Amino acid sequence: MSSNSWMDQLSFTITFLKISEVKPHEEIIEKNASELIKSIKKDGVQIDPVIVDKNTNVALDGMHRILALRAIDAKRIMVAKVDYFDEKIKVHRWLRAVRNFSMALLDELKVVFELKKATSQLEAMQAVDNEKSPIAILVGNVGYFSSLNATGFERFNLIREFDKRIKEYSGIMEKEIEQYLNNGFLILYVKKPEKEEVIKAGLTGTLFPPKSTRHVIPFRPVNLRCPLELLSGKFNDQEAYEILSRLIESSPKKVLPPYSIYAGRIYEEELVLYNG
Numbered sequence: 001m002s003s004n005s006w007m008d009q010l011s012f013t014i015t016f017l018k019i020s021e022v023k024p025h026e027e028i029i030e031k032n033a034s035e036l037i038k039s040i041k042k043d044g045v046q047i048d049p050v051i052v053d054k055n056t057n058v059a060l061d062g063m064h065r066i067l068a069l070r071a072i073d074a075k076r077i078m079v080a081k082v083d084y085f086d087e088k089i090k091v092h093r094w095l096r097a098v099r100n101f102s103m104a105l106l107d108e109l110k111v112v113f114e115l116k117k118a119t120s121q122l123e124a125m126q127a128v129d130n131e132k133s134p135i136a137i138l139v140g141n142v143g144y145f146s147s148l149n150a151t152g153f154e155r156f157n158l159i160r161e162f163d164k165r166i167k168e169y170s171g172i173m174e175k176e177i178e179q180y181l182n183n184g185f186l187i188l189y190v191k192k193p194e195k196e197e198v199i200k201a202g203l204t205g206t207l208f209p210p211k212s213t214r215h216v217i218p219f220r221p222v223n224l225r226c227p228l229e230l231l232s233g234k235f236n237d238q239e240a241y242e243i244l245s246r247l248i249e250s251s252p253k254k255v256l257p258p259y260s261i262y263a264g265r266i267y268e269e270e271l272v273l274y275n276g
Helices: 030-043 063-071 103-112 121-129 152-164 174-182 195-204 237-250
Strands: 013-018 050-053 076-082 090-093 095-098 115-117 135-139 142-146 170-172 186-190 213-216 220-222 253-256 260-262 265-267 271-274
Touching (some): 076 237, 095 152, 103 135, 121 142, 121 186, 135 174, 174 186
Parallel strands (some): 050 076, 220 271
Antiparallel strands (some): 095 170, 095 186, 135 142, 253 271, 260 265
16 A cells, blocks of 8 residues: 555544543534434444544534433443644634524624624624624625624623524535625624634533534544444443454445535545445
8 A cells, every 4th residue: 555545644543432531512402412312223323433632532523422322321432533733633613694584683683792883894704803803793795793892712602692593594614605695694703713712612611602613624534333332331341442443444445535425514524434
């Protein structure tokens, strides 16, 4: 196998952790969690490893999987350990886009968040990115930024206040802002999270709101399909790990290129697809 093979670029270790050792950094959406619990019980497997920082066991994704496995009394969880501060791993933000909003909602947001009209949407976004404002609202061709003094994790409470006032939203990427504005959406623009904030949230339990972070993990492992009996108390740690090792070794693997669709989602990074 050549030195530049994709196998040589893998930077994760798949293993088990006690489920109590894994630290979420983000809250969950109750409806999604309930649906996942039913799905896991039906399938009888943990399909994808939860990605965790190898030094702290803070989970970078898979918050709903963690809760679902706890709900069915799993003792351990399949994880992929990575070096979170490897520069190849990126953390981005999800933005909230709201369809069919009313002018009454916009007027309410202006009051609640003490919004000031910016000279342009770019100015409103830059105010957030430069930490001069905790959030911005973009609608049509107009931008507003909040004059509230909410720094650090305090800005999370503003996102929660926003969520209380809307029925549903779409999580969108920065490159989709113009498209959604042109289609009549209202957008909540927030500061890009830092890796240090993600780790702090996991270690302190001061969690990000749901759908806040979007991680890009090069060669993300998916579809390993670990049987639930390996997560239960049926096997001791050594037995469970040996069975998992054989499962990893025997599972056929292939790499999906960036922007492939897996489980209904488009991934920016390469995926290592097991059992594909």
